[in-house]
Amino acid sequence: MARVNEHYRKLAAGYLFPEIGRRTREFQQQHPDAQLLRLGIGNTTEPLTPSVIAGLHNGVDQLADRETYRGYGDEQGDLDLREALARFYKGRSMEIASDEFFISDGAKPDSGNIQSIFSLDSRPAFQDPAYPVYVDTNVIAGRSGPYNPDTGTYERFIYMPCTKENRFIPELPSEPADLIYLCSPNNPTGAVATHDELKRFVDYARDRKAVIIFDASYSEYIDDPDLPRSIYEVDGAKQCAIEINSFSKFAGFTGVRLGWSVVPKELTVADSDFGTVHSLWFRRQTTFFNGASNIVQRGGLAVLSDAGLQECGELTSYYMGNARIIKEGLQEIGLQAYGGDNAPYIWMETPGGMTSWEFFDKLLSEAWVIGTPGSGFGPSGEGYFRLSAFGHREDISRAVDRIQKRLTL
């Protein structure tokens, strides 16, 4: 008699984005004429750039020809793509070997799967608010106690509140943590950790033999040259940190699916006697995964070419132009808005003490604009709201215009 994984029972609610989808569909059915503007999910809208398109077509053409056709590739990813990534990091003065990169089908699967190579009694610490995948995948794996609806937290999990008081950069974990999830530039707050702020975490992790899981998916949105775009810019990070990154926001690959993780070979934990973290992730990936699409990997290689990097830089600049329009637009009507300077997300306080979902419904019904309730990212997100800078410029401008004209404050 089969039974289901009982940890699914603990999950507090549906995954945030399906819930937004449900409320949106409901509103649209009731108001079929409302032209909704979507600043909710961080979904890219601008076409892929010419070099990348050429790389992808080339990837397809290779499969049309007996001489260049390739079947299964290296589960860890094509060597030339891993070498291109090594050069990309080296260009920023970081030494990562090509076999420390693991190409994947995106940051979401890697963020979700990485916990599976650690023991179930490892205690995770999360920024609060955070991308829900980190928490949910640890619940499903069985690391949490029950959910407490009063606090909005799971027992046994350590939350690191990110508030306006700490500029949305958390303090060190309040209790001993084994796995520390960090995301910078942050989704959802748009905050970016400085070198010194990351160093505190690296020192903590090295002291305790904890592991930092560093999500750098938005690193290409950092404009300020003083802010670190990789945790490996911090000395000692290779001994304690795994970095997860993606071509999704970097190059518009949200639907194309390509990412990478760096698992340094020198990263060890308490009981690495039978295998390093690197060798375990290798075993995990070769057992559960069969590599990213070879066509898509050709696209990734094109992103990392000189022309590709130039073009993708223009793409991220475009979205950052949107971010400025949103942030300034909100500030003009007296709303408190954070982030948006080195990250494609604007994190605003809801006006008049509304809850995040109340503001979601208000924004949807008054301005026909869809955003993301901050509380969906964790209890410290309550009273906040995320607006995404991904969208066509005219839609972003229209959304801001509607918010300014229609929102009753």
Place this chain on the structure above:
Amino acid sequence: MARVNEHYRKLAAGYLFPEIGRRTREFQQQHPDAQLLRLGIGNTTEPLTPSVIAGLHNGVDQLADRETYRGYGDEQGDLDLREALARFYKGRSMEIASDEFFISDGAKPDSGNIQSIFSLDSRPAFQDPAYPVYVDTNVIAGRSGPYNPDTGTYERFIYMPCTKENRFIPELPSEPADLIYLCSPNNPTGAVATHDELKRFVDYARDRKAVIIFDASYSEYIDDPDLPRSIYEVDGAKQCAIEINSFSKFAGFTGVRLGWSVVPKELTVADSDFGTVHSLWFRRQTTFFNGASNIVQRGGLAVLSDAGLQECGELTSYYMGNARIIKEGLQEIGLQAYGGDNAPYIWMETPGGMTSWEFFDKLLSEAWVIGTPGSGFGPSGEGYFRLSAFGHREDISRAVDRIQKRLTL
């Protein structure tokens, strides 16, 4: 202090295919002039067909244009691809709703991940020999006891021996099983279960509320119209079976990465009160996965077009021509060979009581041909050897010629 998932310690050895790769590289280094012929990994070698290439190019072009660009899609897969699959099954008289299909990046991830939605105390039963992913992923999840090197089995796992005495179609589990992994056409034995043989398993599973995980990745290689190409050809299977399938061997997508699973909504288990198996797999996929590449899904849609199906049928026929050459070639020199009639694998007995790895080394050193040791698929595979029909015709013919001329028997 982080610790690693201790279940990795239990894994008996490296994953089969990396070990083959290691021995092959070692031999090649010692014999740099040896021109190796690879009949080991079931890796497709012939180019994608014209309709599919056109579909993929079209998928790329859509992303070059602002009007047709799409970012994140439905995690469950594009609706038009799921509808095309529903029509494909309907053409074979099976009614599967479009929302019972889950598009993935291949059968390997689905085969590995599917166990995660079931409780850890669910006892799995495996065909022996079997594709190693089923066993290994259950070990990593923690369902096994220790590995017993004398028997080549893990404690708590139920093995269903497939031998020449039972035509490589197993008996029902000898102890009560909760999850039953079946693969037909079988990898590695090439055996195909009849309708009546599958019915026995469906009846067993329905009686016990067990779940069958049915891997149909090689279904398009079935030539005999009387043999079932899907478990849903058996009445009642929708109440107890999940089917996993792939475009890899169907259309040459081994490196392109596209597959699907069917999780029927009427499939329930003992404690489905808080969610059906369908809803749990949906939750799992929306949390850990972000959909297959949108470009690749356009390719899958092209496979399922009339022209695509015609072309892909020619592709599978080509490989089946190879299978005949191998099987007959082995039989001509007195070797016992099975499979290969409705499956792209030939399963041969090693001559003179050699072990599978002994024969691997012999075949490599004498004929410069790489195959797959049967023992790598489970203890009942000992004394057997798998040869794959995936290869260019001339390489297959050359390999058979070398085996016939050089192998000392």
